[in-house]
Amino acid sequence: MSANSSRAKRIALTDVRVFDGRRLSEPRTVIIDGAVIGTDPDGVETVDTGGAVLLPGLIDAHVHLHGRETLEQLAGWGVTTALDMATWPAELVASLRNVDGLTDIRSAGLPVIGPGGPHSHFGMPTEALVADAEQAPRFVSDRVADGSDYIKIVLEAPGQGGPDPQVAAAVVAATHEHGKQVVAHASSHGAYALAVDLGVDVVTHIPNGETLDTAVVARMASDRRVAVPTLTMMQALSTMRGEPDGFAGACAGVAALYAAGVPILAGTDAAVQPGLPRLVVHGESLHRELELLVAAGMSTVDALRAATVEPARHFGLGDRGAIEPGLRADLILIDGDPLADISATRKIRKIWCAGTEYTPAN
Numbered sequence: 001m002s003a004n005s006s007r008a009k010r011i012a013l014t015d016v017r018v019f020d021g022r023r024l025s026e027p028r029t030v031i032i033d034g035a036v037i038g039t040d041p042d043g044v045e046t047v048d049t050g051g052a053v054l055l056p057g058l059i060d061a062h063v064h065l066h067g068r069e070t071l072e073q074l075a076g077w078g079v080t081t082a083l084d085m086a087t088w089p090a091e092l093v094a095s096l097r098n099v100d101g102l103t104d105i106r107s108a109g110l111p112v113i114g115p116g117g118p119h120s121h122f123g124m125p126t127e128a129l130v131a132d133a134e135q136a137p138r139f140v141s142d143r144v145a146d147g148s149d150y151i152k153i154v155l156e157a158p159g160q161g162g163p164d165p166q167v168a169a170a171v172v173a174a175t176h177e178h179g180k181q182v183v184a185h186a187s188s189h190g191a192y193a194l195a196v197d198l199g200v201d202v203v204t205h206i207p208n209g210e211t212l213d214t215a216v217v218a219r220m221a222s223d224r225r226v227a228v229p230t231l232t233m234m235q236a237l238s239t240m241r242g243e244p245d246g247f248a249g250a251c252a253g254v255a256a257l258y259a260a261g262v263p264i265l266a267g268t269d270a271a272v273q274p275g276l277p278r279l280v281v282h283g284e285s286l287h288r289e290l291e292l293l294v295a296a297g298m299s300t301v302d303a304l305r306a307a308t309v310e311p312a313r314h315f316g317l318g319d320r321g322a323i324e325p326g327l328r329a330d331l332i333l334i335d336g337d338p339l340a341d342i343s344a345t346r347k348i349r350k351i352w353c354a355g356t357e358y359t360p361a362n
Helices: 068-075 090-095 133-146 165-177 189-198 214-222 231-240 246-259 284-295 300-306 309-314 342-346
Strands: 002-006 010-018 028-033 036-038 045-048 053-056 058-063 079-084 104-107 151-154 182-185 202-204 226-228 331-334 348-353 356-361
Touching: 058 068, 058 284, 058 309, 068 079, 079 309, 079 348, 133 165, 151 165, 165 182, 165 189, 182 189, 189 202, 189 214, 214 246, 231 246, 231 284, 246 284, 284 300, 284 342, 300 309, 300 342, 331 342
Parallel strands: 010 045, 010 053, 058 079, 079 104, 151 182, 182 202, 202 226
Antiparallel strands: 002 356, 010 028, 028 036, 053 331, 331 348, 348 356
């Protein structure tokens, strides 16, 4: 998808059904007043939507950024906010913040990795390897100084090359002292259990193969942890490895977390890694993620919340995730009813990023 944008202006969207986080409203009027949702109808340009559906801009709770083209791809599919889970250097991340008319970002910056896990071969700076617990406070302080919005730690099962559990615990403690959240990569059962034991705030990925242990699921619920399963990536990995049956375990894990009341956020792990196949593309993949979450047992309402209300809540983005006066005018106008058929989120008619229209070219 390619696109063009026009600067924010005052618009009244009439005869539009609004997703309010629980249901679709009766046809009403929504006013875009510059960068925010407004209330004053005087002097606005009127756009008759003909009964279309208006959603809050979608939030992808797990991406990797690579440049302005990433923002273009995300915006063109209605992903108006992206939570980056590892991009460096800090100067690159800074250049992608607050780009007018494109997707807004938050970022972990440089993550913590172990000496021998798979991510140690991704060409990360040596600074990402925190060798002992005494180095953890400095690492976290440096990331905060760089502007990181939260701290990412790449966990592996004990003995599989990830950060030493004592180091990981020190990273979690230092991060919480700074008032930041810890997001843990955990794609194996051992790593997932370790993440829960460490008290991280958000666990991203979910193991393929066997379903999550019931005790781990119970701890996720009782400790009020948040899950970002990235089913799109887990399915792609299962297919690439010739283990299609393994993905059923990931879906069963999502079903178990959902039944236990664990907050689930929609994230894709979309990335471009030199030398590796591109398994998940930016933008379109979030719509696929919603479809997979529904297939795993989530209601269509909760799947939409997983890409709007819930990530805004759990990542402290109080200015977005809903369509209410004063909030950012991050909006998607679609045809069809996504509560009846979640794939309707793909039928995009118009997109606004902070009030600036971004229209995909078909």
